[in-house]
Amino acid sequence: xxxxxxxxxxxxxxxxxxxxxxxxxxxxxxxxxxxxxxxxxxxxxxxxxxxxxxxxxxxxxxxxxxxxxxxxxxxxxxxxxxxxxxxxxxxxxxxxxxxxxxxxxxxxxxxxxxxxxxxxxxxxxxxxxxxxxxxxxxxxxxxxxxxxxxxxxxxxxxxxxxxxxxxxxxxxxxxxxxxxxxxxxxxxxxxxxxxxxxxxxxxxxxxxxxxxxxxxxxxxxxxxxxxxxxxxxxxxxxxxxxxxxxxxxxxxxxxxxxxxxxxxxxxxxxxxxxxxxxxxxxxxxxxxxxxxxxxxxxxxxxxxxxxxxxxxxxxxxxxxxxxxxxxxxxxxxxxxxxxxxxxxxxxxxxxxxxxxxxxxxxxxxxxxxxxxxxxxxxxxxxxxxxxxxxxxxxxxxxxxxxxxxxxxxxxxxxxxxxxxxxxxxxxxxxxxxxxxxxxxxxxxxxxxxxxxx
Ligand SMILES: Cc1ncc(COP(=O)(O)O)c(C=O)c1O
Numbered sequence: 001x002x003x004x005x006x007x008x009x010x011x012x013x014x015x016x017x018x019x020x021x022x023x024x025x026x027x028x029x030x031x032x033x034x035x036x037x038x039x040x041x042x043x044x045x046x047x048x049x050x051x052x053x054x055x056x057x058x059x060x061x062x063x064x065x066x067x068x069x070x071x072x073x074x075x076x077x078x079x080x081x082x083x084x085x086x087x088x089x090x091x092x093x094x095x096x097x098x099x100x101x102x103x104x105x106x107x108x109x110x111x112x113x114x115x116x117x118x119x120x121x122x123x124x125x126x127x128x129x130x131x132x133x134x135x136x137x138x139x140x141x142x143x144x145x146x147x148x149x150x151x152x153x154x155x156x157x158x159x160x161x162x163x164x165x166x167x168x169x170x171x172x173x174x175x176x177x178x179x180x181x182x183x184x185x186x187x188x189x190x191x192x193x194x195x196x197x198x199x200x201x202x203x204x205x206x207x208x209x210x211x212x213x214x215x216x217x218x219x220x221x222x223x224x225x226x227x228x229x230x231x232x233x234x235x236x237x238x239x240x241x242x243x244x245x246x247x248x249x250x251x252x253x254x255x256x257x258x259x260x261x262x263x264x265x266x267x268x269x270x271x272x273x274x275x276x277x278x279x280x281x282x283x284x285x286x287x288x289x290x291x292x293x294x295x296x297x298x299x300x301x302x303x304x305x306x307x308x309x310x311x312x313x314x315x316x317x318x319x320x321x322x323x324x325x326x327x328x329x330x331x332x333x334x335x336x337x338x339x340x341x342x343x344x345x346x347x348x349x350x351x352x353x354x355x356x357x358x359x360x361x362x363x364x365x366x367x368x369x370x371x372x373x374x375x376x377x378x379x380x381x382x383x384x385x386x387x388x389x390x391x392x393x394x395x396x397x398x399x400x401x402x403x404x405x406x407x408x409x410x411x412x413x414x415x416x417x418x419x420x421x422x423x424x425x426x427x428x429x430x431x432x433x434x435x436x437x438x439x440x441x442x443x444x445x446x447x448x449x450x451x452x453x
Contacts, residue, residue, distance in 0.1 A: 004446055005039075008407040014055040015043045034067070034418055038403070042410065047074035050428045052415070061432050061439075062415045063422025068214070068244050068366075069269040071327060071336065073427030079273050082322035083315055091315050099317035106324035107271070107281055110251045112261045113240070114281035118290060119312035123243035123268030124152030126278035127206065129306065130264045131156045133280070134204030134237035136289050136304055142202045144195060144236070146186040148212035151241050151266070156181060157206065162213045163396050186212060187219060189226040196234040204237040204264075209254035214244045215363040216421065217393050218384045224260040231263075237286065238262040243269055243278070247323075249364045251330050257364075270327070273319030276310070332426030336365035339433050340424040343367060344382040346437040351377070354444055356453050361385075361394060365424040369416070370394055372401045372453055396420075404452045408443035 002010070009016060019040035022029035030036045043055045050073050052060050065073070072079065086099070104117040120126045131143050143156055147166060151157035155177045160166040170178060182202065184191050196202055205227060211218040224240075231238040240262040246253040247270040255261050264282035271277055280287070289304050310316075327333060344367050347360040351371075358371040362382045373395040376388035384394055397405070402419035409416055414436050416422050424433075447453045 001449070003450060004404050004408045004411065004443075004452075007411045009039070011058060011411055012040070012042060012054065012056050016040045018043045018055065032067075037406065042415075049073045049075075050425055050432050058413065060410065060413050060415045061428075061436055063367075063424065063436075064415055064417045065423045065425045066274050067269065067417075068248070068423045069272070069274050071248065071270045071332060071425055072274075072323060073425050074274075076427070078322050078326055079319050082273070082318040083275070086315055086318035089314070092310070092313055097312075097314055097317070099314050099321065100312040103312070103317040103321045103324070104279075106321055106328065107267065107279060110247065110253075110256075110324060110328060111242075111265055111267070111281050112252050112255050113263065113265045113283070115284040116287035117279055117281045118287060118306065119316075120268075120278040120280065121276055121308055121310050122152070122278045123241075123266060124154055124278075125308070126243065126266035126268055126280050127151040127157055127239075127241055128154045129280045129304075130239045130241075130266050130282075131204060131206065132304055133264060133282075133286050133289055134239060137237060137286050138203040138235065140201045140203035141180045142182055142199065143180065144182045144184065144192070144202050144205045146207055146212060147183055148217060149186070149206070149208045149241070150213055151206055151208070152243075159183065162216050163399075186217065187223055189223060189230065192227065193230050196230065196236060202234075202236055204239050205231050206239040206241055208244070209240045209242060209258070209260075210245050210249070210363055210366070214366050214421075214423075216368050216396075218361075218363065218386075220386060220391075224254070224258050228260050228262070237264060239264045239266065241266045243267060244366070245364075246271060247327060248333060248336075248366075250333060251328050270323060271320055272316040273321075273323030275316040275319045277313075277316035277320055327426070333365065336424045336426045336428065339428045339430070340365045340367055341382055342430065343424065343433045343436060344378065346433075347440055348377045350437065350441045350444060354441075354448065356444055356448070358397070359394070362421075366421070367424070368394065368421040369397065369405065371397045371405060371420070371447075373397065401447075401452055404447050404450070405443060408446050409439060412439035412442050414439040414443075 044052050107117050108114045148162040155173045242253040246267045250257040268278035344360045357374045359375040359377040360369050361384045376385045406419045
């Protein structure tokens with residue numbers, strides 16, 4: 001019997017070959033940390049809807065979906081039309097244009113905190129802008145963040161991902177910069193309050209409103225509302241990093257779903273319709289720090305500088321407006337949520353049937369898989385069952401098991417996000433979900449046969 005890894009190698013010879021070439025060019029052969037996969041990652045040739053095809057001709061149902069950007073799947077006709085129509089009219093005017101107004105108009109209609117909007121080029125740039133705004137607005141230096149919450153890779157927020165040790169050091173980031181950051185565990189409002197009371201130099205609290213790492217470590221109910229109250233009392237800017245949750249959890253993101261409006265919101269991914277783009281959307285008086293006075297004062301002791309060659313570029317604006325107009329009524333998100341529920345319920349049934357320890361849980365249209373660890377399974381819906389878990393957060397799959405799951409699922413035609421999760425889109429249909437469940441079940445059987453589970 002060929003092993004899971006053996007099958008992975010024999011099914012993907014061209015990818016293996018391209019990876020050897022890539023290693024001569026890119027560090028570790030990849031262009032994004034999450035795309036690194038030993039012994040080699042897959043090379044994709046084309047994609048449509050929720051499917052993609054690799055260079056060896058294998059068809060794959062995707063749950064990476066443009067790292068969460070592709071709520072309408074690959075090459076949705078609406079977006080193809082918007083982008084091809086725009087490319088003929090110009091990709092960069094080096095000037096203001098109506099498309100940026102239309103795009104920001106959708107942001108303002110959908111995102112409750114968006115009194116003012118500023119476009120950036122990525123989620124990382126959005127959190128960079130948000131933290132700088134908060135520091136300038138409050139005159140304080142420190143950012144309070146939560147363990148394993150991911151906000152991009154700039155100096156103020158970069159840190160350990162879930163599953164990595166938190167050493168307090170970050171290679172390449174000066175100790176003086178790290179001293180201006182306070183990292184505490186999520187879900188403990190008393191600790192937040194104590195931290196703010198003891199350190200009056202905290203400018204902002206930044207949080208992924210799904211819980212750490214797009215909900216891998218979920219939040220307990222009410223934590224966001226508690227943060228809102230405490231941050232207001234201490235005059236601290238509350239930043240929701242809705243780069244993943246924005247337009248996904250609801251048309252207005254987590255803030256609409258939970259009814260908690262932050263001071264500043266960071267957006268990207270779905271925002272730009274699958275093209276590069278980000279935004280900061282927030283209170284008028286906070287974003288006013290980017291404003292010029294009419295005499296064009298450039299005084300940087302007062303205002304925040306914000307150029308950026310590709311800010312609000314017409315292609316992203318066209319794609320973003322098409323995307324947001326299409327998902328504004330919430331129907332696509334409701335479909336994606338329903339598909340995620342179907343998937344999670346059936347994956348948990350497969351674990352139950354095969355008596356494999358583990359669980360699958362998630363939030364909205366995002367799911368996470370735990371294998372080889374005892375944990376309770378969601379009974380209704382997909383959210384982590386805090387009661388059944390006695391308040392403990394989900395455990396994480398060991399890396400060797402997660403790798404076998406990733407290879408096995410790919411062999412059977414399914415691409416997970418990272419090693420053990422996924423993002424469902426509005427174009428995943430019941431037949432795609434059922435094919436995924438079959439592939440998952442087959443992978444479990446192969447892992448069991450190989451003694452991995
Ligand atoms: C919650 C969150 N914030 C920020 C970022 C960074 O966004 P970008 O990759 O566009 O820089 C990401 C990226 O995955 C993210 O998940």
